[in-house]
Amino acid sequence: MKIAVIGTGYVGLVSGTCFSEFGHEVICVDKDVKKIENLKKGIVPIFEPGLDTMVVRNAEAGRLDFTTDLAEAMDGAAAVFIAVGTPSRRGDGHADLSYVMAAVDEIAALIKSYTVVVTKSTVPVGTGREIKARLSAKLSTDMFDVASNPEFLREGAAIEDFMRPDRVVCGVENERAQGVLKELYRPLFLNETPVIFTSRETAEVVKYAANAFLATKISFxxxxxxxxxxxxxxxxxxxxxxxxxxxxxxxxxxxxxxxxxxxxxxxxxxxxxxxxxxxxxxxxxxxxxxxxxxxxxxxxxxxxxxxxxxxxxxxxxxxxxxxxxxxxxxxxxxxxxxxxxxxxxxxxxxxxxxxxxxxxxxxxxxxxxxxxxxxxxxxxxxxxxxxxxxxxxxxxxxxxxxxxxxxxxxxxxxxxxxxxxxxxxxxxxxxxx
Missing domain, CATH: 3.40.50.720 (NAD(P)-binding Rossmann-like Domain)
Known part of the structure; x- marks a missing residue:
């Protein structure tokens, strides 16, 4: 299955590389020309044990590529993952969704056949609903579905967490979108990894609740x-x-x-x-x-x-x-x-x-x-x-x-x-x- 991943930061690069390790065809997209040029040379912009080797291996096998051209990445893709930053907004602490929504607007102009738009970025509850409304203003609803697939990657152990996770959480609205995500994570089904399908809102809350609970243990x-x-x-x-x-x-x-x-x-x-x-x-x-x-x-x-x-x-x-x-x-x-x-x-x-x-x-x-x-x-x-x-x-x-x-x-x-x-x-x- 071909997928596009928007954003080559920590989450996007690790997720895209690991999906290619599963055997999928992955194209990672970023606006940073220098970063893409380096990734094509096997130069990884972050330190994560084992990631550089995995990037090179899958790129050489033809399963992983990098581009600044979203249209190229989305051509024939069954799913596009949004993995851009959601930093704290200055002044009020809300998650800044400007990068997410900018990606959504670009995606809307490029969808030519049924595509599942998946938020991998950590986003507040209700973001998936907002993305659907934004896409619906420009596209027929039978051309897309919006799903939430939060990441649970620990820096320093991210590859292990993706390849052998405690669980995978997928927030979907219907069986069509569920089928695409099932195929993407099929190697984990074979390993009997718990893959949980929920509503989008539930998946969005799960991510925040998990991090808040762990943070609570630390402060306690x-x-x-x-x-x-x-x-x-x-x-x-x-x-x-x-x-x-x-x-x-x-x-x-x-x-x-x-x-x-x-x-x-x-x-x-x-x-x-x-x-x-x-x-x-x-x-x-x-x-x-x-x-x-x-x-x-x-x-x-x-x-x-x-x-x-x-x-x-x-x-x-x-x-x-x-x-x-x-x-x-x-x-x-x-x-x-x-x-x-x-x-x-x-x-x-x-x-x-x-x-x-x-x-x-x-x-x-x-x-x-x-x-x-x-x-x-x-x-x-x-x-x-x-x-x-x-x-x-x-x-x-x-x-x-x-x-x-x-x-x-x-x-x-x-x-x-x-x-x-x-x-x-x-x-x-x-x-x-």
Missing amino acids: INEMADLCERVGADVQEVAKGIGLDKRIGSKFLHAGPGYGGSCFPKDTRALVRSADDAGVDLKIVRAVVDVNEERKRAMAAKVIGGCGGSVAGKKIAVLGLTFKPNTDDMRESPSLDILPALQKAGAEIHAFDPKGMEEAKHLLPGVHFANDPYETMIGADALVIVTEWNQFRALDLGRVKDLMKSPVMIDLRNIYGRADLASHGFHYTGIGR
Whole structure:
């Protein structure tokens, strides 16, 4: 089956490439000429483990191509996926649907035979209905259907999530559209992956509800960490104690500096705004958003406390800048709140991240970027771990201590233990411990 994918950002590129791995003919479309030229050469614009190899393999097999010409991509396509950005709209937190609707208008002018228009982008409930109305103003309704097929991709594990997902959710109106999506996901049916068909509105809510629930777990355990610090408990043991309850589960119960990335922040804000429009006050989700914003701001104070109450004139070594490991994504990373606050307090920041520094250079002016983790530590008054990359988990602590001016570690991800650091002569500050 031939499909077109509009947008070669994270969701569009991963989804299109994985569909081609299923054996479908896929053409990914983007207006960025340079990006398309690079993709045709096998140069992938994002870091996602295994994606570059998969892109090259499927392109060489003739199943995956890239173009700036939507008409070329849609010619003979059974489905067109909209996978453009839906960032938070400035000022009110609503999802900005301008890119989605611009794509819809272009699609409307190019549909020549029955086509399923599928939203892969995360969109508020009711967007599918709006897209249908927009297309209906220009086309006969027997020429198209509109479906919702939300993505559930974790950055750093996106290929595994697409190829072996927990579930696939498809919001459709009729059996005709359902048949197209069934064929697209046929390899997963053979693997007995749960493929759930719902109404469009239900599918749209499922995506937001899933992200809001996971964000809630993060904010919850971060609040428990604050309590643990005050009463002498250990949040990691608390997380284990509740996570072994199968009704709760252990995932997303890792205390830290707050969530970031391309999904949780904007999706929780957009869900609150959509609910407001519907006359529903989502008190829990609203609190999750507030707790997370406060959390990120509070981390600079935690670092300053770990440094004895002041960082003025001190050199601070920072390991990790991206919002999570195994990605180069800096969007709404806690580092973007923490590092500027430390600079404002008088600190000199030297930082290293395995994949995020190119983007960070544009976002964190005044930060000195090192070539490796140990370079950041030379003469440092404190070491701060912001992102839990694997290569930071087994640092040579003897070497670290020798390089630093003062043996102080503030571990915002709890990847080390107090006893281990104490045995090496470090003053250690963790989260919720």
